[in-house]
Amino acid sequence: MKSLLVLLLVPFFMTQTATVEVVKWEGLEKALANKNGKIKVVNFWITGCKTCVEELPHFEQLHRSFGNQVEVILVNLDKESIEETKVNPLLEKNRITAKVFLLNESDQNTWINKVEPSWSGAIPATVIIDQNNHRRLYEKSLTYAELVKIIHDIHKP
Amino acid sequence: MTRVAIFIMLVLVSINAAFIIYAYKLEDEIKDIHLPNVDGKMVSLQDYPKAQGFIIVFTCNHCPYAKAYEERIIQLQEKYASTYPVIAINSNDGVAYPEDNFEGMKKRASHKKYPFVYLHDESQEVARIFGATKTPHVYLIHKEQGKNVIKYVGAIDDNYADESAVKKHYVEEAIAALGKGQEVTVKETKAIGCSIKWK
Numbered sequence: 001m002k003s004l005l006v007l008l009l010v011p012f013f014m015t016q017t018a019t020v021e022v023v024k025w026e027g028l029e030k031a032l033a034n035k036n037g038k039i040k041v042v043n044f045w046i047t048g049c050k051t052c053v054e055e056l057p058h059f060e061q062l063h064r065s066f067g068n069q070v071e072v073i074l075v076n077l078d079k080e081s082i083e084e085t086k087v088n089p090l091l092e093k094n095r096i097t098a099k100v101f102l103l104n105e106s107d108q109n110t111w112i113n114k115v116e117p118s119w120s121g122a123i124p125a126t127v128i129i130d131q132n133n134h135r136r137l138y139e140k141s142l143t144y145a146e147l148v149k150i151i152h153d154i155h156k157p
Numbered sequence: 158m159t160r161v162a163i164f165i166m167l168v169l170v171s172i173n174a175a176f177i178i179y180a181y182k183l184e185d186e187i188k189d190i191h192l193p194n195v196d197g198k199m200v201s202l203q204d205y206p207k208a209q210g211f212i213i214v215f216t217c218n219h220c221p222y223a224k225a226y227e228e229r230i231i232q233l234q235e236k237y238a239s240t241y242p243v244i245a246i247n248s249n250d251g252v253a254y255p256e257d258n259f260e261g262m263k264k265r266a267s268h269k270k271y272p273f274v275y276l277h278d279e280s281q282e283v284a285r286i287f288g289a290t291k292t293p294h295v296y297l298i299h300k301e302q303g304k305n306v307i308k309y310v311g312a313i314d315d316n317y318a319d320e321s322a323v324k325k326h327y328v329e330e331a332i333a334a335l336g337k338g339q340e341v342t343v344k345e346t347k348a349i350g351c352s353i354k355w356k
Contacts, residue, residue: 048221049351077349079318106316107324112347122291122352139290139352 017092018100020076020083025111028103031073032115032129038071039154040129041147042115046078047086051141052124056094058144062151063098070151072098077123080104130154180288181296183344186304190283192246192276195259195266200274202298202305205242210299210308210335212243212328215289218265219249219256220351223292225317227269230293233313233328234273241297241332243273248284249292249354257354284353291350297328299335308335311346 021027032040043059045052056074063072074096078087083102091100105111112119116127116137126138128150136150181187190213194200202211212233216223234243251258259277266275278284287296297309309331314323331341 044349046221046349051352106318106322108317108348109312109315109346112349119347120290121347121349123349124352 016097017088018074018096018098020087020091020100020102022080022083022102022104025103025105025114028075028101028111029114031099031101033133034071036071037131038069039131039151040071040073041126041151042073042075042129043126044075044077044115044123046076046123047082047090048078049123053090053094055124055141055143056090056096058142058147060094060096060098061144062147066148066151069155074098074100076100076102078102128154179286181286181307182288183307183310185307187296187298187307188286189305190244190246190276192278192283193259194274194276195263195271200244200276202244208240208242208300210241210297210332211305212237212241212332213287213296213298214243214245214313215248215284215287215292215294215353216245217247217249217254217257217292217351218261219254220292222317222348222350226293226313229313229320231269231272234271236329237332238272240336245271245273245275246278246283247275247292248278248281248289250281250356251279252356254354281353281356289353291352293350295328297331297341308341309344312348315346317348 032042041059041062045056047053059072059074062070076087080102087102108121112121116135118137119125119127119139122139124141126142128136128138189202191199191201214230216226216230230243230245247257247262249257251261255261262275262277293313295311295313296307298305299308309327311327313328315325315327316323325343327343327346330343334341
């Protein structure tokens, strides 16, 4: 009976919207360095950036379809003060279940180069980290098809 | 023979011209700028013979980061109008982002009573020559023996979200160093900004 209940609840939890984890740079750095054998797709966004918000569903779709080989990490750069009013409603609206961090670091000059030295700081931006910690920067919007192609290219021998 | 040589030279020159990738670097001398201001007049750097340099800032109307810095750009102009005047430039595609078209710029400038010139880089050529990628994106220029030289590139300060918590005023510190004839200590910084909306 108990296990049946668990089974019934699993799909319910799986579709729950992501809860935002507020981190400092050290917290994000740890997540980016986590060796779990998955390709990391790290997207930087804010709620006030139209093109960033438009591409969020592509990352969510990637997370749902390739979750076994790809770890999607959505890094929100909004002020922590608008987490409840702006960030969470937007995640709910887009049914985001992928991992979401809110990077609470006001001095951006201290961490942009640590993510990827070739990044100018412009968003939308996505950094894709393969299993060998090789980083590819995309300082532009990405479609779902583009994301899938990048993942396939990484898998090619 | 000479004709062949001239032909080869011309081909080489045209290939070169087609492949030049613009993007100024620190200490580069910049070319003059000729762009229309929101008041309808053309503006050139030569219009400021007494200035010691310029605060050139790529910005726009719609971007949250540009909005966050709008007041601070006004303050920079109020402080440095006679020495390092602000030259604000909007290079965004006004078709994809109607808020950033020339009419939108005029509205914003008059609504906020911009004390600085706000120039429209409709062809986006100026942004490309500078290598600007986002808004806001600052290039601090210093006049040296009649040349306009880039001395600092990056952010206005180290805290976009909260002006009262700023610890490093990058642009002002660079201007102070130049005023004393000293080397700028922090020459380049990075900050998050909205990508320039290319056509």
